[in-house]
Amino acid sequence: MSARAEPELRDIPGPSALGGGWRRALELLYLIAVTEFRRTYFGTVFGYLWSVARPLLLFGVLLAVFTQVFRLGSEVPQYPVLLLFNIVLISFFQEATGAAVTSLVAQEGMVRKTQFPRLVIPLSVVLTSLFNLGLNLVVVFVFVLAFGVTPVWTWLLLPLVLVALIVLTIAVSMIVSSLFPRFRDMAIIWTVASTVLFYASPVLYPIEKVPGGLRDLFLLNPIAPLLELARKWVIDPGAPGPLEVVGSAWALLLPLAIYVGICALAVWLFNREAPRIAEAL
Amino acid sequence: MVIEVQGVDKSFRIPEHRIDSIKERVAHPLTSMEYREHRALRNVSFDVRRGEFFGIVGRNGSGKSSLLKILASIYRQDAGRVRVAGRVAPFIELGVGFNVELTARENGVLNGVLMGLTRREALASLDAVLEFAELEDFVDLKLKNYSSGMMVRLAFAIMVQADADIMLIDEVLAVGDAAFAQKCMDVFYEKRRIGRTIVLVTHDMATVQALCHRAMVIDEGQVQYVGRPEDAAIRYYGLNFSDVEPEHAVGAGASVDVQVRVEHARLRDETGEPVEHLTAGAQIELDVVIEAARDLEAPQFLFQVRNADGLGVFEFDRRLDERVPAGQRVRLAGRIENRLVPGRYAVDCWVRQAPDGTGEVVQGLRLFHFVVDGVAPKNGVVSIWTDVEPVVEAVRVP
16 A cells, blocks of 8 residues: 555646746756757757857858858958857747747647646757857857957856846747647747848947938847847957947937846746647647 | 545647747738637636545547646646645656667666656566567567557556556547456456546446446547446447447437446356356356336347447447336346457447337437457358368369
8 A cells, every 4th residue: 555645635727938937947948948958959960059050150150241242241340250149049038949949839749638737849949049048158259358358347247148038038938838729820930030030130230330210220139239239348448338229328228128028028928828829730 | 535636627729830949030021820719617616535436437539638748647638636645657648758769678768657656666667568568589679660459558567567546547448459448347346446546538338337437528528427437438429329339329318318328237157157268168247127217118229249440340239118117127038159360349229219219319328348258260250150161073084
């Protein structure tokens, strides 16, 4: 006979975004993310090298185009390092949100047959991309030092930018993943939107090169101030900060409001959809 | 009480014309999203007690699987209250939360954690899982390369090894070979013995009668009956007959009332001990006692033996040319020649009443299962004695 403590009757919550114990949610999150990360490179000859090689290859092409063809590179201090840094940061966002769209459907077996906090699925996608980001940042800093950028104390502020970027990525992942099961257009829409965001963010160019009127529009994009801050704090202390680019603190409230709005929408939407995801698949 | 369900309702909105994309929306701008409301469960209430083996039976689409998913917290009920005590391990739609892109090992750990184990516990139980499922050699194979039978075995093994307080099991016996079905039964008996709570959804009345302490019949989302497994089985058969074979249906007014009851039904070996396994060729000793719950006029007993595929292998009919008053018992015992090939068999008995020779069915009873041990041949349902020998014949050349 088993000598177990007799558990008490408890209301079962039904499926939800969170809930059902933190320990289990964290273990699941870690397990799914690690297996997915391993699986991506399983069976490939170069394995984890691809994680680093992909942004480096993109970097090589873009660097050639923007220093040899367009000559933009020569006007910006430390352009190659800046370009690589920006590519690594935006790739993290694109990769995570892109994989998140179909994530709930891809994990159909789990969602339809077991109970667990549904939020684990989009979070695990972001975590997988975060492993890639970690590897890539190591390479970035090798380049940063190799190109003679002097280490400054503001490097220590980089985690703030990263946290803000990760939170935004999670929020967008929650939105696109929760919409996809019922609205299959989301996959195509997000592919296009993601490309638009890539060019509308100061990745290939610094924000001050964008003409005035267009610049205000570009600055609505909450990723723009994040990239600019990363640039100022890590690569070029002389670069204008978001405040100087916008002109006033008031104008900076707008991307901030959009940022908060996206996060609020994500929480509301995912909470609303989570209980019915298993039925919508 | 480990499960308490009170007044649960669940509806699904089924789109009549599904609009999944903008293109369809543009193509049919005036089509509104029309939904049909399907009420899968209506005011369902029942309790399951600690250590109970609880059966849920019902026809396809009766709502039993939706109910199980609500108990497993996969669906959320629209109304009502569900309370559960302890850790729950679900086995639903013949599986657990598999990702076919992952290996058996990865899926094993992942699903162990999903069922409430820690990662360490899940890893530690992996060997036992693979041994039970007999898949040790395929541990690093991706599940997409598994056969459906292998996948069911792995899923069931993971669910069993998670050793939850409550197991919710949907139709595991419907698939797999005889040996695996027997293994499942062994697990059920073991879990029943050590006092785990099991909720089993099934079509197999023999399992219900053999294992369940209580059973519930559900039809069109409503609870029809909760109580003795024998009575539940009878009501379940009643539902099926009234639908499928109206002409053979139970007589008017009699519907699902209990007419006969199985006192006991089993096979015996030569010494008279009850057995569930026979060796191929060994004689079958049948021992069935049926009690009449009301007066039966010249009852007929039609025995049917079906194999695991549901095929009727043989049947025989016995008639009692007298009136059996209520409360009286009828014994049907004797020897049966055994030409069955190895495999799993079910024995049904149809009780008919033939006052005017029409042979109206009083009641169908699933009596029991048995297994003929041995290696089944590739083809054939019976083994027939033959005297055929190959001999080389000299051919005279002209």
